Amino acid sequence: MITPRTEAELADAIASAAMPLRVIGGGTRSVVPMSNAAVLSVSGLSGITLYEPGSLTLVAQAGTPLAQIEAALAAEGQRLAFEPMDHRGLLGTTGTPTIGGVVAANVSGPRRIQVGAARDFLLGVRFVDGAGRVLKNGGRVMKNVTGYDLVKLMAGSRGRLGVLSEVAFKVLPLPEVSVTLVLQGLDDAAAVRAMSQALASPFEVSGAAHWPGQGTFLRIEGFAGSVAYRAAQLREMLGGEIEESAQRWTEIRDVTPFHAADGDIWRVSVKPSDAPSIVAGAGAEAVLYDWGGGLIWLRMAPGTDLRARTAAYQGHATLVRANADTMAQLPLEQPEPAALAALSSGIRAKFDPRGIFATETDPLRAVAS
Amino acid sequence: MDMPTPNPAILAKKPRLVERLLHVLPADAVIHLEAETRAYECDALTAYRCPPMVAVLPETTQQVSAILRICHEMGVPVVPRGSGTSLAGGALPTADCVILGVARMNAVLETDYENRFIRVQSGRTNLSVTGAVQENDFFYAPDPSSQLACAIAGNIAMNSGGAHCLKYGVTTNNLMGVTMVLMDGTVVEIGGAHLDASGLDLLGVICGSEGQLGVVTEATLRILRKPEGARPVLMGFDSNEVAGECVSDIIKAGLLPVAIEFMDRPCIRATEAFAKAGYPDCEALLIVEVEGSDAEIDEQLEKIVAIARRHNPVELRESKSADESARIWLGRKSAFGAMGQINDYMCLDGTIPVSQLPYVLRRIGEMSKEYGLDVGNVFHAGDGNMHPLILFDANKPGDLELCEAFGADILRLCVDVGGCLTGEHGVGIEKRDLMVNQFDPDDLDIQMAVKDVFDPQWLLNPAKVFPLAASEARRAA
Structure with missing residues (x-):
């Protein structure tokens, strides 16, 4: 090394x-x-x-x-x-x-x-x-x-x-206070709608996640008086209960529910309102929505090509974790349209003319020397 | 500022070029008579003028693609233009270029409140983007002071900022996607209604590339819900040092005001004479604005006022109403006009680390005496983006050159203290030759290598951003 x-x-x-x-x-x-x-x-x-x-x-x-x-x-x-x-x-x-x-x-x-x-x-x-x-x-x-x-x-x-x-x-x-409004009993589509409503409010939501089976979570941070006001306003708008645990957001951030389970992990960036239908078509074993629905984490049966299961949408899917065979078979990143791929590889050739920074799944070219 | 000598071989192509452009555009979209091209001879850096060979005003992405394909085939340089409000000469033509103006492309294509974005044609003005969503209480955050006139296309080209960036960021932080036409006519879609790039962040490098990588025809922009309210507090201090310390203490206390504006004594006096906003006659003045509900604003202002009091302000005026807010902002918003009443002025926009504020203001004061030119300072203190306004007399021979030399010295000072040449206006031609003060030759080479990829023949806005000597070999190739 x-x-x-x-x-x-x-x-x-x-x-x-x-x-x-x-x-x-x-x-x-x-x-x-x-x-x-x-x-x-x-x-x-x-x-x-x-x-x-x-x-x-x-x-x-x-x-x-x-x-x-x-x-x-x-x-x-x-x-x-x-x-x-x-x-x-x-x-x-x-x-x-x-x-x-x-x-x-x-x-x-x-x-x-x-x-x-x-x-x-x-x-x-x-x-x-x-x-x-x-x-x-x-x-x-x-x-x-x-x-x-x-x-x-x-x-x-x-x-x-x-x-x-x-x-x-x-x-x-750092904020003085952080609290979470927890909504229960929402299906995926209703959860994304609720998160959109919260994010389109003036109450400065700093986290909006949906964890099926656990709830829908909206985080509010800031000075104590302001947080109390905004949390109350959001609760009036959407219902739910207020909790003060910060642990929840570490678990969402690190996708903790997927840690112990086997399977491939995919990360998909989409327009939030498209998320529920993409999930419905994916046939995932487990799902976690972050970014108000704009980021979907999916746990899939090993070797499944998620991209082949979704109809066309604006966004991209990244294979984050899989066994070596799957990693070798599927592109980790969403393949780009030809014109963009040409720009990207053109830039790489300027920054890395010898292909020193190539990777196995993404070889730019062999090292010249 | 030198510009490259017009290429006679290109000038000779004008009749054929006009003929070909008229095949793909309506007659009123191709401006080629000398009296009419003069309307495009300059942008807001009016000291430099040159009518283009032709100006075209397309209405669709397909027309832009057709124009660029023709110019690419004929080897004719193209200078993209939004509303022509660049203070850096970003849209300054050369005599052998085609000006591609997007002013007729101003439609709203899609408004989506659920997913919080708007898609517009790039010629739409900044303020009218907010105008399209404000009835639903949304707004588009970047707010350059030219926002009534400036186009989104130019905002993207220069990565424009504004007074509220401390909280909301600049254009690049609010741009989600573009439709862009490459110089060879290829139309590409980058980004969209989703967040972040999958591969390389091409959108990130396109924003701020000053129209040198492609012509953006459509943009997807993040829109935000309007805060419930906003109110400022005005404070005056005996010295720039103390005002600078106060800014730093506000930030260290965990407050994030939406704006922190700073004016120095020359600017306060000029403004007061012009707008009579009732500002105190003091060394330094701060306007700090916070947002939220009434109670939230009170909570923040209370903390800010407590910090300000520790610095013995000569004046402390907290707004309690929309009327008082307007009076506090009146002087700041008239500052440029007030300076313009006194004389011609040149506006710089170098950025410095906030900690260097007192030192830089003192040096500018000393240099002002050495050059014999007055300067007033008004700027965004929260983010260190200075706006020294140097007064000069455009009718006095040599004064413009003296002013430019003074300006260059100020910008070199900004770089020397750890800052940069331009915080929001862009390099254009104005700061092109100072780039060597901020960047080593290799740093410039890797930037130019990016242009090589997007525009191998260097036909798009070629004489901007990079010192002419540094880009000469590429432009000549």
Whole structure:
């Protein structure tokens, strides 16, 4: 395993790589590696570079453990508002989640529906491209339109364009109070309608999830007086009971109900009102709706091609967990239309001309050298 | 600002080009007489003017595709244009280009309150997007101050912001999908009514690419329910340092106001003389606005006022009614007009880390004396997006150049303290040559490589964003 300690060492390691690299942070959000890949760990690039609570800004090296960042923020009453999920329970991985991994996979949790995704909070990146060049884009300020926004392009690129060395974030205050309105007895369609109603209210719902059999959950956060008011208004509108447990949202964020069960896990992003009919056609063993219905988690019988079971819809389906055979047979990401696929592979060829960051299921091309 | 010399070979193609465009567009959508192309000679950066060879005004995505296919085949550069309100020269033509204006494409295509989005043609103005949903108490959040006139197409090109971004984000955070035409005429759909990309986030790089990657013809935008109400508090301070500390303390206390606006003394005085809003004559003034129900607003304002009192304000005026709110906002909203009454002005928009505010304001004051040009500062303090307004006399020989040199010094200062050249206006031609102060050659090369993928011949808005010397080889290829 290659473990550079500095950005310059990282650049050297990439420039001199003669075979594909499997880039990992903590290795908790695993991607199928090239069988002949060398492992490059970013965990040696660790530490918070800058944190200004009064500017809502934090800069950290990419290998910094997420827990370290969350602790530093909590000490100042702040947080990463996009609520990144922990994939370890779902994927059965061990290790230490890093901030670079969060960025590389654009990992966001239930609050994404209100405040945006990881990519929306990412202010700047430093990274090394496939040619070994150290590059930067964005910065550490909240409003920045200087040149192209490669920050967004790097977020969610899963290490296919370069290896992140440093990331800068906008952070937000921790709320004083958080409560959940729980609705019982709604079928999927009624639950999505109720969540839409809540999200279309002025009461700033920061989480809207439906867990069949458990209930429909609406989270309200903020100052005590405001939360009490908004929760009461929502309850008047939709009924239900108010609970104060935060544990519920960790379980929804990490898809805890699927952890212990076998089967393939799919993650589908859709227009919320389309969600119930997609679920009805999927024949899943279990389902969890987040993002007001805009995100569907499905547990399917091993080897099932979910995409073949759904009629055309706007959105995309990602295969998150399956056995090796299924992973080899089905594209993990939703195949793109030809024109977009051409743009994406064109960009990858510019950032990674030698195919150093190719993966087994997604080989761009063999390494030239 | 230099622009590339018009290519005589392209100018010679004009008759054939016009003929071909008239095959795919109605006659009134092809503007080619010299007297008429002059209407498109500049945008809101009026110091630079050049009529285009031709201007076209399509009404559909199919027409845009046909126009681009023709220009692509003939090797003619295309400059996309929304409403022409760019302060950075983003829509400035060259004499050998086709201006592709989307102003006639202003329809609302779909409104969906259940899923909280609206799909519009890109020529629709920013404010009329909110106008289309406000009867149902919804709004579109990004609110650039040109919102009455500016088009969504231009908002996407420049990733426009506004006064309320601290809470709601900028265009890129509210854009869900686009229909876009590539330079070769290919129509692509990116994103839509669902969230986040599956593969690479192409939407993220298109937003803010200043019309260099494609022409956006339709956009899916996130709409939000209007808050129940909003009210500001105005506070005056003896020094910029104290006002800056107050902003920082408000944020550290866990408050997230929807806007924190800052004005310095020159701007307060100019504004007061012009709008008579009753502002105190002090060194620095803050307007902090919060949203919610009446009780929620009171809860937040109470906390904000308590913080402000710790900093010994010379004035503290909490709004209790819509009327008082309007009076507090009156001066801020007249600031640009007030400065414009005094003289011509140039408006910059560099962003700095909020912690650097006092230092940067002090340096700007010193530079103002060195250059002999007055400057007033009004800006979005919550996010560090400055708006220095430099006064100059356009009729005085050399004054524009002096003003530009002063502006460039301020923007370099923004970069030096950890900020950037432009927070919401875009690079255009105005800040093109300063890009080397923020980026190394490799940083610029990888951005230009993205354009190579979308527009290999560099025909779309080619002379913008990147220093001409840096892009020369690609433009000439």
